[in-house]
Amino acid sequence: MSARQPGKVGASWFTLFTLAWLAIWTVQLTPLQLLIPLQLDTPDDAAGWVSGVVSSGLVLAIGGVAGVIAAPLAGGLSDRTRGRWGRRRPWALGGVWLGTASLTAIAFASGPWGVGLAWVGVSVGVAVASAAFTALIADQLTTQRGTASAAVSSSQALGIVVGVGVIVLLELGVVVGYLALAGFLAVVGTVAALLLPDPPARAEVAVAREPRTIRERLAALRDRDFAWLLAGRLTVNIGNALGTGLLLFFLLYGLHRDAATAEDELLLLILVYTLFVVASSIVSGRISDRTGRRLPFVVWPAVIQGLASIILVVAPSLTSAMIAAALLGVGYGAYMSVSLALGTDLLPRAEDHARDLGFVNVSASLGQLIGPLLGAGLVALVGGFWLLFLVGGILSIIGGFMAYAIRVRDRDRTTSAV
Numbered sequence: 001m002s003a004r005q006p007g008k009v010g011a012s013w014f015t016l017f018t019l020a021w022l023a024i025w026t027v028q029l030t031p032l033q034l035l036i037p038l039q040l041d042t043p044d045d046a047a048g049w050v051s052g053v054v055s056s057g058l059v060l061a062i063g064g065v066a067g068v069i070a071a072p073l074a075g076g077l078s079d080r081t082r083g084r085w086g087r088r089r090p091w092a093l094g095g096v097w098l099g100t101a102s103l104t105a106i107a108f109a110s111g112p113w114g115v116g117l118a119w120v121g122v123s124v125g126v127a128v129a130s131a132a133f134t135a136l137i138a139d140q141l142t143t144q145r146g147t148a149s150a151a152v153s154s155s156q157a158l159g160i161v162v163g164v165g166v167i168v169l170l171e172l173g174v175v176v177g178y179l180a181l182a183g184f185l186a187v188v189g190t191v192a193a194l195l196l197p198d199p200p201a202r203a204e205v206a207v208a209r210e211p212r213t214i215r216e217r218l219a220a221l222r223d224r225d226f227a228w229l230l231a232g233r234l235t236v237n238i239g240n241a242l243g244t245g246l247l248l249f250f251l252l253y254g255l256h257r258d259a260a261t262a263e264d265e266l267l268l269l270i271l272v273y274t275l276f277v278v279a280s281s282i283v284s285g286r287i288s289d290r291t292g293r294r295l296p297f298v299v300w301p302a303v304i305q306g307l308a309s310i311i312l313v314v315a316p317s318l319t320s321a322m323i324a325a326a327l328l329g330v331g332y333g334a335y336m337s338v339s340l341a342l343g344t345d346l347l348p349r350a351e352d353h354a355r356d357l358g359f360v361n362v363s364a365s366l367g368q369l370i371g372p373l374l375g376a377g378l379v380a381l382v383g384g385f386w387l388l389f390l391v392g393g394i395l396s397i398i399g400g401f402m403a404y405a406i407r408v409r410d411r412d413r414t415t416s417a418v
């Protein structure tokens with residue numbers, strides 16, 4: 001396959017890219033939203049249901065830490081990988097297969113320790129594959145980065161629906177649910193990794209093969225604008241995780257639903273959330289590509305997300321949860337698609353695309369793992385959910401306004417910064 005300059009791609013590229021991310025998000029978020037809480041729920045435990053919430057938070061946090069470490073490491077190694085299989089493809093395939101094996105293992109795990117160990121494998125596999133697939137945006141695109149980032153964000157919302165919807169509607173159960181996720185990732189992830197183009201590194205990034213110091217490898221984190229972007233994505237994702245990560249427990253113990261009703265209502269909330277995430281991410285991503293303006297689509301959607309969480313503080317009910325789900329979808333969809341596109345615009349070193357985009361992914365993943373852990377503590381502190389949603393709303397708003405600290409404003413009007 002011959003080398004080519006980054007440019008435009010067609011519908012087949014976007015189809016494969018979107019399917020890859022649909023598989024990644026489905027196997028990552030379905031256990032988080034449904035299967036792991038069901039595995040670790042303790043309604044009859046002597047310590048009460050709170051112990052199940054805490055166990056779930058700890059398991060998700062431990063797995064998330066592993067993924068946070070794995071993503072930039074895998075990205076950096078893929079930047080330096082050379083061979084007939086390409087730079088990104090070996091890591092995409094390795095991550096997919098590790099995730100598949102770990103999902104099979106977690107299906108038969110029991111207790112927090114067993115589930116936690118298997119979840120580490122899932123998290124690492126997903127992180128490695130994500131780093132490889134995300135790098136394709138910077139490697140191969142210039143004027144379509146917002147659209148590609150929207151594909152990533154919309155797939156995140158659709159992934160929850162696909163996973164939770166299939167398991168709930170078909171009543172698959174925990175074990176069969178995990179095995180279905182494993183099969184989905186194995187097939188779709190492998191096909192996408194093999195068929196998506198993976199052109200060799202351009203001549204000007206050959207320096208990536210030269211040895212460098214740790215300080216040089218972490219140079220991106222010292223870039224002021226890039227660091228503010230990462231901090232904002234981290235904060236907004238903590239806010240999002242606080243608003244969405246413990247919804248099943250909120251329905252069970254905040255609104256006092258029985259298990260079957262809670263699962264059905266969770267699916268309904270996810271459907272509403274997904275509809276607005278997909279619409280918002282696609283529209284905002286395309287508008288930001290056409291106008292070259294990123295910051296407004298980063299700041300104000302985060303504020304909308306924050307206000308949505310506060311609705312659940314003021315009026316905790318299924319109706320308000322539906323309204324909040326819609327607003328959360330609008331805010332999070334726009335924020336995630338455009339902030340990822342902004343991240344590709346701010347990449348400081350062309351030879352380190354995958355590693356630095358690994359940091360961009362980690363900023364979101366770290367927020368999603370801190371959220372459930374912090375949320376479990378907040379729930380345990382007050383014995384309810386109001387503080388969880390209040391803190392989530394405040395952090396979302398703060399994280400959005402962090403984008404205004406990015407001082408090089410003309411960077412958000414070009415897609416040629418790298």
